[in-house]
Amino acid sequence: MCLPPFAKVRFMNPLHEKPFRRFFLARSVSVVGSAVTPVALAFSVLQLTGSARDLSFVVTAALVPNIALLLIGGGVADRVGQAALLRLTHFGSGLSQGAIAFCLFTKQPVGYLIALAFVNGVLGAFTGPALSGIVPQLVAPEGLQKANSLLASVGNAAKVVGPTVAGVLVATVGGGWALAADSASFFLAAAVLSLIPVQDRRRKSTSRLFTDLREGWTFFRSTSWLWSVTAAFTVVNLVQMGAWQLLGPVLAKEGFGAGGWGAILSCRAAGALVMSVLMIRLTPRRPLFTGQLAMMLAALPLMLLGLDANVVVIAAAAFVAGLAVGFADVCWDTSLHTYVPNEMMSRAVSYDQFGSYCAIPVGQLSVIPLASAFGARHVAFAAGVIFLVSMAAPLALGPVRRLGTADGPALPTVGQPAPAAVS
Numbered sequence: 367m368c369l370p371p372f373a374k375v376r377f378m379n380p381l382h383e384k385p386f387r388r389f390f391l392a393r394s395v396s397v398v399g400s401a402v403t404p405v406a407l408a409f410s411v412l413q414l415t416g417s418a419r420d421l422s423f424v425v426t427a428a429l430v431p432n433i434a435l436l437l438i439g440g441g442v443a444d445r446v447g448q449a450a451l452l453r454l455t456h457f458g459s460g461l462s463q464g465a466i467a468f469c470l471f472t473k474q475p476v477g478y479l480i481a482l483a484f485v486n487g488v489l490g491a492f493t494g495p496a497l498s499g500i501v502p503q504l505v506a507p508e509g510l511q512k513a514n515s516l517l518a519s520v521g522n523a524a525k526v527v528g529p530t531v532a533g534v535l536v537a538t539v540g541g542g543w544a545l546a547a548d549s550a551s552f553f554l555a556a557a558v559l560s561l562i563p564v565q566d567r568r569r570k571s572t573s574r575l576f577t578d579l580r581e582g583w584t585f586f587r588s589t590s591w592l593w594s595v596t597a598a599f600t601v602v603n604l605v606q607m608g609a610w611q612l613l614g615p616v617l618a619k620e621g622f623g624a625g626g627w628g629a630i631l632s633c634r635a636a637g638a639l640v641m642s643v644l645m646i647r648l649t650p651r652r653p654l655f656t657g658q659l660a661m662m663l664a665a666l667p668l669m670l671l672g673l674d675a676n677v678v679v680i681a682a683a684a685f686v687a688g689l690a691v692g693f694a695d696v697c698w699d700t701s702l703h704t705y706v707p708n709e710m711m712s713r714a715v716s717y718d719q720f721g722s723y724c725a726i727p728v729g730q731l732s733v734i735p736l737a738s739a740f741g742a743r744h745v746a747f748a749a750g751v752i753f754l755v756s757m758a759a760p761l762a763l764g765p766v767r768r769l770g771t772a773d774g775p776a777l778p779t780v781g782q783p784a785p786a787a788v789s
Contacts (some may be wrong), residue, residue, distance in 0.1 A: 373590065374377075374435075374516070378544070379509070379512065380504070380505045380509040380513040380516065382515070383504070383505065383506075383509075385504045385562050385563060386501075386504040386505050386509075386513060388558055388562050389500065389501075389504055389558075389559070389562055389670035389683065390513075390516060390517065390520075391558050392554075392555040392558035392559045392769075393496055393497070393517060393520065393555070394520045394561075395551045395554050395558070396456065396552060396555040397519075397520055397521050397524045397749055397774065398524050398528070398551065398626065399522035399547055399548040399549075399550070399551025399552065399555075400527025400545065400548055400551070401525060401529070401531070401532075402528050402529075402531050402532035402535065402544045402591040403463070403532070403544065403545065403548050404532075405527075405528070405529045405533060405536070406532040406535060406536055406541035406544035406731045407424070407426070407466070407541065407545065407547060407564060408421055408425075409533075409536045410470050410536065410540070410541030410542065411424055411479065411542055411779040412477065412478065412546075413475050413477075413541070414470065414473060415475075417480075420476045421699075423476070423480050424476070424480055424483045425483070426486065426727075427481075427487065428483040428486050428487035428490070429487060429727065430487065430727075431484055431487035431488045431491060431645075432458075432487040432488075432491050432723075433491075433720065433723050433724055433726075433727075434491070434496075434552040435487075435488060435491035435492070436491050436494065436495065436716045436719050436720040436723070437579055437582075437717065437720055438491065438492075438496050438575070438579075438580065438714060439491040439492035439493070439494065439574050439712075439716055439718050440495035440499075440712040440713040440714075440716020441508070441576075441578050441579045441582065441712075441713055441716070442492060442498050442575070443492065443495045443496040443712035443713075443716075444499065444520050444578065444582075444709060444710065444711065444712045444713050445575065445578060446460050448496040448497075448499045448500035448503070448712060449500060449503075449559065449562055450648060451493075451496045452493055452496050452497065452559050452672060453495040453556050454555075454557045455489045455490075455492050455496070456493070456552045456553075456555045456556035457552070457553065457556040458485075458489050458558060459486065459489050459490075459493070459549075459552040460549050460550070460551075460552030460553040461509065462482050462486050462489065462548075463486070463545050463546075463549035463552060464545075464546065464549035465471050465478075465543050465546045466479060466486075466549075466752075467484075467543070467545035467549055468542075470540070470541055470542035471540075471542045482516045491666040494715070494716075494719055495498045495712035495713070495715045495716040495719065496712055498699065498702065498703075498711065498712070498715040499511055499708075499711040500713035501514065501517075501699075501703055502628040502703045502704075502708055502711065504562070504707065505572065507704060508705045510700050511649050511696060511700040511706055512646055514696050514699040514700050514703070515642055515643070515645040515696050516551075516646060518638075518642035518645070518692065518695055518696050518699075519639065519642040519643050519646070521640055521642075522638045522639035522642050522692060523727065525635050525638070525639075526632070526635045526636060526639055529695045530678050531544075532544055535547075535670065535740065538723045539671055542614055551705045558602075558622060564729045570602050579713065581710075581711060581713075582713030582714065582716070582717060583717065585706075585710050585711075585713070585714060586714055586717040586718075589706075589714075589775075590763050590765050590766075591654055591701075591760070591763065591765040591766045591769055592702075592706075592714065592718065593721075594759070594760040594763050594766060595654065595658070595698070595720065595760050595766065596717070596718045596721040596722060597760075598658075598760050599721070599722040599756075599757045600721050600722060601722065601725070601752065601756040602724050602752075602753050602756050602757065603616075603722055603723065603725050603726050603729065604725035604726070604728060605748075605749040605752045605753060605756075606668060606729070606749055606753050607726045607729050607730060608726075608729035608730040608731075608732065608734075608740065608749075609668060609729075609732070609733055609745060609746050609749035609750075610667075610668055610671075610749075611657060612730060612734065613671075613737055613742050613745065614627065614630075614671060614746075615627055616737075616742060617671055617742055617743065617746065618630075619727075620759040621674065621677075622676070624723075626677035628682065629677065629681055630667070630677065630680050630681045630684045631684070633681045633682070633685040633688065634667070634684040634687055634688040634691075634710045635688060636685060636688060636689075636759055637684070637686060637687065637688020637689040637690075637692065638684040638688040638689070638691050638692035638695075639688075639692065640689060640692070641688070641689045641690075641691075641692030641693045641696075642690075642692045642695070642696060645692070645693065645696045646647075650693075650697060651770060651771070652695035652762075652768065652769060652770045652771060653700060653701050653768045653769060653770050654697065654698075654701055654766045654767075654770070655761065655766060655767045655769070656693075656697065657693060657694035657697035657698060657701075658694070658695050658761055658766065659759055659761070660688055660690040660693045660697075661687075661691070661757040662690075662754050662757045662758055663686055663687060664687040664690045664691055664692040664694075664753070664757070665687075665750045665754040665757070666683040666686060666687060666750070666755035667680055667683040667684045667687050667719075667750075667752070668747075668749055668750035668753060669746075669747055669748055669750030669751065669754075670683050670748025671743075671746045671747075671750075672743045672745070672746035672748070672749075672750060673743070673747060676741060678768070686763060701770075702714065702715065702718070705775055714783050724744060733745065733749075741742075748771030779783075
């Protein structure tokens with residue numbers, strides 16, 4: 367019998383379970399606080415030093431350790447437990463963001479900001495894998511997609527509102543107060559996380575950390591649906607991050623201006639928010655297959671930018687791209703949480719995140735020279751085509767097409783997701 371591609375989700379509401387409800391509250395507070403930070407920190411550094419180079423040093427100081435230590439972060443999370451690690455990293459982030467706020471208030475040399483940004487990058491490398499790894503410990507398997515949709519909705523809403531709030535704060539009371547608010551949000555989140563009674567279902571490891579990482583790599587490379595999608599996003603981030611984030615504003619300045627570019631970004635964020643809310647009620651029958659198909663639509667704005675389309679057309683495509691990204695993100699997170707054993711979760715996530723992020727600096731550094739050599743619009747269009755092909759490539763693998771069906775990859779036989787912890 368042919369099943370419809372979508373169905374309403376009739377599963378349990380994860381917010382009815384106290385452990386997840388507390389995690390959702392902690393995550394919401396932290397995400398909302400952090401949403402103002404990029405804009406507030408960027409303008410604060412520019413106001414402090416007037417140097418774009420100083421700003422690039424601050425941003426790079428956070429990015430490099432975040433990527434370099436991701437694998438270590440995943441291994442540590444699986445060994446010591448995600449809940450304990452998240453309490454520590456959130457408390458540490460509260461301290462570091464508070465120190466950055468103090469430096470901005472007292473106009474300290476930019477070197478202090480660079481050092482503290484490095485600390486933030488280190489903490490982020492341990493936070494990311496733990497955040498994803500803890501979700502299956504808080505929610506029963508049938509509630510995973512709804513839980514991921516709720517978390518994505520809060521994150522996408524913060525992305526829509528955060529930059530505007532940050533701009534208002536910078537213009538009125540100063541960026542230091544935005545960082546101080548973010549610091550407070552981390553402390554509050556750490557306090558709420560300390561109330562989560564997570565069951566410890568980890569395998570007690572007597573091996574070395576690097577042995578555990580090697581075990582994680584063996585699982586990752588032997589799981590074709592996992593490594594193939596990660597590889598696709600490695601290529602996508604290589605070509606898309608630089609072309610969209612750097613060439614996008616340049617081409618907008620030549621054409622429809624900064625206002626039009628802001629509208630395009632807002633449309634994309636709004637699309638992601640709308641879809642993450644819709645995914646609370648809908649679920650795909652074949653999550654990876656439909657998620658990859660949707661992500662092919664996300665290449666449209668980049669291709670249209672290269673074709674010098676007008677702002678209305680690009681904004682409409684950006685909204686569709688946001689819908690696609692919001693859909694695919696929830697499908698991907700739910701696939702990980704369903705088909706990766708719990709004791710392997712943070713390591714699998716760390717290999718996925720490392721593979722997805724490691725090419726970003728290369729793309730950002732190379733896009734401007736390529737644009738100078740071949741033309742910005744040609745590079746943008748080519749990046750869109752590569753994006754499209756990369757998202758289609760994993761569909762050639764049977765496990766990607768069949769995941770979630772009766773003949774697809776089996777559920778984990780070791781460390782299966784257990785019922786949610788009770789308090």
